Amino acid sequence: MNKYKLTLYVTGKSPKSKKAIKNVMNLCEKVVSDTYTLEIIDTLENPERAEKARVIATPTLVKESPLPIKRIVGDLSNEERVLFSLDLSPVFNSDLEENEK
Amino acid sequence: MKLPEKSEGEKKENIFPVDCNSKPEINEGSVSKATVIFSDKGDIIFWSKTAERIFGWTAEESMGKSFSFILYKQFAEVFQKEVMDPTLLDKPIGIAEFTILLGVRKDGEKIKLSISADCWSFKNETSVVAYFKEINECDTNMHKYEIANFNLLRLMEKNVFEGIAIVDKSGMVVYMNHATELLLNRKSEDLIGNYFGLPMVMGRYINIEIIKPDRSIRNVEMRSAEVIYKNEEAFFISLRDVTEKEILKAKLEELAFRDKLTGLLNRSGFMFLAEQQIKYAKRIHHDSCTCEMTDVALLFIDVDGLKYINDNFGHKRGDHLLCAVANLLKSTFREADIVGRLGGDEFVVFAITTDSNSLMGRLKKNLDLYNSGKGKGAKPISFSVGMALYDFDAGGTVTDLISEADNLMYEQKRKRHMNRKD
8 A cells, every 4th residue: 555645747748857756656666666656747738737736836746645744946956955845754764864875 | 115113102092993984982191293184175173182291282183174273374374285295195005294393382382393185084084194293303303313213214115126025033024125026026015024034045145936917927036134123133135137137148159159051069069068078077187096997089080072062052052061961960879978169160078977988989970870861951060070089187178178179170181182193
């Protein structure tokens, strides 16, 4: 069963969007592998979804579940900050440190 | 304009309903500020118990009187100008001002008052609700400081072109200035209380895209800092629209790196990208554990007969020839290869390939195809080519590689001339 439900809002297929997608996918695979679903919404193709979620800036990453819903916007390359801000199980930080060793 | 944060006392006096037709019930036990409501003509239409205590006049004695009733003449003029300004009265968000005035009690004693005011709808009429507070000398200095700060904030709110927003620890917007409203094309009341998200940037600008309600996209630089706002941790976000700047930058890059005639990279563009590719190739070469290594090849192509065509048929025909060569090169090499025009009749191709020998073969094959299929009257394309391979052990730069390929090209050209003579 997937523990984390994430939605990433990007704008088009610009290098910026591709970078955001890559960063999030890398992070998820590395940290919450097999326990997440990631939906990518292109706000140009699916503006209604962005409007419904009241997303006004991209890239925005939303952790839909488990509650509480958390939302971050901007540079998604800083893994530690993203993990902390989305409340993605702090236990993974120690795992990361262990891997680095 | 945002109203200043209300004190607990103000909140208590502020609880009576708008448009009420009866005198509101107000618990004034802990209220230090007197609430007085004026009609748009400046007549007193509501007089609170605190007002009775501060000024000494009862509600019955005060109702219907002008504000000059409780203020010294010159301060009544200030009040008229600062608070009862008719141009401010119809503003839906109201007016807010801290001002220090000199008032007068029923017994004739002068009192220093601080005043803040707001625009209200009371008994179906536009009116001004004013909060009077008696202040001492110490308070006066504090209020002057507050006034200075408040006025500075108002000036900044109106005149700063950079969007400023504050989001709390949950990512919810708790403040935004007028420039942010313009930038987002959304009213602050639509956004305050909604979630923007936690900003993932600290101490530097990053680029994000803003989606406007009309679904147009703006490129925006965002910067944020962790601050304390209303005793809570929060993020101070500044937003700067750089859409036009980005477009201009792209245009300038295009002008700086592109050959206008052929659309290929010019010398600067070619050198920049080729240098990057050499660095990349070196890294692969260094990391590679196997002997199966890719070649870094540079082809130097010199178009034959351009001067002749320019001199005899005009520069337009010469330009046509150059464009034909450019198209031929573009169609021959992969998208990942770097094709450029150094200037005049000199073209270069930079390729990282596992089979450098095939490059010359592909080029010759496509050249033959072009010449056999060209239309009547069109001149055949002819050029000399030199190909140099990067020596990872010796190192070197793109300029070295160009120089080597150039020499090889001249060698080929010389041989062709010799063959023609024979």
